Amino acid sequence: MVNGNERELEADSDTPLLYVLRDELELKGPRFGCGLGQCGACTVHIDGEAVRSCVYPAFAAAGHKITTLEGLGSSAKPHPLQQAFIDEQAAQCGYCINGMLMQAESLLRKNPNPSEEQVKQELSNNLCRCGTHVRIVKAVLRAAKEMA
Incomplete structure (x- = not known):
């Protein structure tokens, strides 16, 4: 399940989840950064946990709930965290923002008042x-603060 929608795809066993999300499902939130799981640009949630999709095998995601940036909110109704990033002008080039948002959302779910x-x-x-x-x-x- 990706962003609340049941999806069925075939991929080689060594295909990273990032490639399936971007190339097959055309979800452009997760970004290719380093390809080594070190920069965070590709971060998505699997069953609510932040993971680096560039090093996570697509086959391992079968049967799990995957959430990408597109699943957090939309331009019509942004997630409160997305709105806070807009209000604080927290992006310059924006390349890292997917990972920052996904990692931060995971934190706020575990610790609503960090x-x-x-x-x-x-x-x-x-x-x-x-x-x-x-x-x-x-x-x-x-x-x-706003979500509390």
Whole structure:
């Protein structure tokens, strides 16, 4: 199941989930960054847990609930975290934002009232080359406050 819709696809055993999501399902939220699971641009949720889809085999996702950025909200009704990123102007180039949002949403589900240090720690393995980390952390804290 992807973003609440039952999907059935065939893929080679070594095909990363990221490729299936982007190429077969045309979901452009998850991004290819490093291909090694180190930058976070490809982060999605599998059964509510944040995972790096570039190193997660597509076959292993069978029978699990997958949520991509497109499944969090829409332009008509953004998730509160997405709205906070917009309000705080937390994106510059935007390439890392998928991973930042997906990792942050996972944090807020587990810890609805994180400290600034907890947000920084949770996002420490998500890379942003533009240096908007300060605004990203501010957006996550804002969303936590607004979602409480």
